[in-house]
Ligand SMILES: Nc1nc2c(ncn2[C@@H]2O[C@H](COP(=O)(O)OP(=O)(O)O)[C@@H](O)[C@H]2O)c(=O)[nH]1
């Protein structure tokens with residue numbers, strides 16, 4: 386009890402200090418803004434947020450002679466929180482500093498819970514989620530299906546990417562082929578590559594062209610290796626420690642947008658690569674299993690849990706092979722992992 390109270394008091398102190406710090410930063414910020422707005426600001430133009438650092442963002446100009454150049458920008462008051470991938474209206478100031486005037490509508494949002502459990506956007510306008518898996522570490526259909534549910538929920542097209550194709554052998558091939566067959570039958574796009582040997586990497590580049598992508602997947606499947614191979618000048622560290630240590634002193638832990646030399650954009654951060662299934666409801670999970678589309682709502686009981694109920698449309702489809710056992714197992718395990726109150 387005493388310990389809990391102490392913790393609460395400590396928390397309160399920490400929050401107070403953080404609040405004061407934020408207020409000081411906001412004051413400095415509004416001072417800079419006033420100076421900027423008092424000077425000569427360029428015309429309004431569109432730009433792309435490629436990184437954000439608390440109260441400032443880095444914007445890449447998209448128009449005119451400045452196109453492709455990067456500017457630190459301050460945010461005009463009352464703007465919604467910006468994230469990497471946002472498109473904005475901004476005005477250039479002197480010395481490479483600009484001002485964000487407005488945020489343009491987002492086509493998609495990737496969200497994840499913050500430290501208080503509230504869903505916060507972490508990337509905007511992503512339109513391709515590359516779900517990476519490999520022969521080693523052994524892939525779990527369950528995990529792939531979680532990523533697929535997250536992608537469907539966000540309205541973002543998934544691409545299944547089997548990396549380390551060089552490690553496929555007689556031992557693991559049967560299980561891998563069975564796994565791939567399930568997703569092929571569902572109509573999901575699938576690609577096999579080797580970041581080490583280069584096989585399939587050109588096809589991958591072609592798939593990324595014209596899209597804003599994120600790479601997700603469990604640790605060790607080769608996401609850093611893939612990103613390094615596609616973005617030779619960035620070089621994130623490969624290996625188990627890379628995600629913890631970051632990449633040098635000026636690196637933020639927030640997402641950053643990169644241009645692939647082969648075409649297309651990548652939004653990347655260690656957090657995004659390990660991105661999982663956020664807060665979803667039972668209905669969201671069911672909507673994420675695309676083969677359930679025609680079945681949900683056709684069970685005898687409206688509150689059917691598709692467990693043992695008579696007249697269950699899902700169980701019938703399972704018995705008839707229209708729903709695959711592996712997917713049903715995933716569905717059940719994802720549902721079982723949801724917090725009680727979402728049932
Ligand atoms: N054999 C093989 N190993 C790979 C390949 N891609 C990555 N690896 C290895 O897999 C391990 C994990 O790679 P890493 O890129 O750090 O994975 P991440 O945790 O998903 O970022 C490293 O030892 C890599 O060298 C590949 O195509 N083939």
Ligand SMILES: [Mg+2]
Pocket residue numbers: 608609610622623624627628
């Ligand atoms: Mg990595």
Ligand SMILES: [Zn+2]
Pocket residue numbers: 684685689690691692694696697698699700
């Ligand atoms: Zn049912």
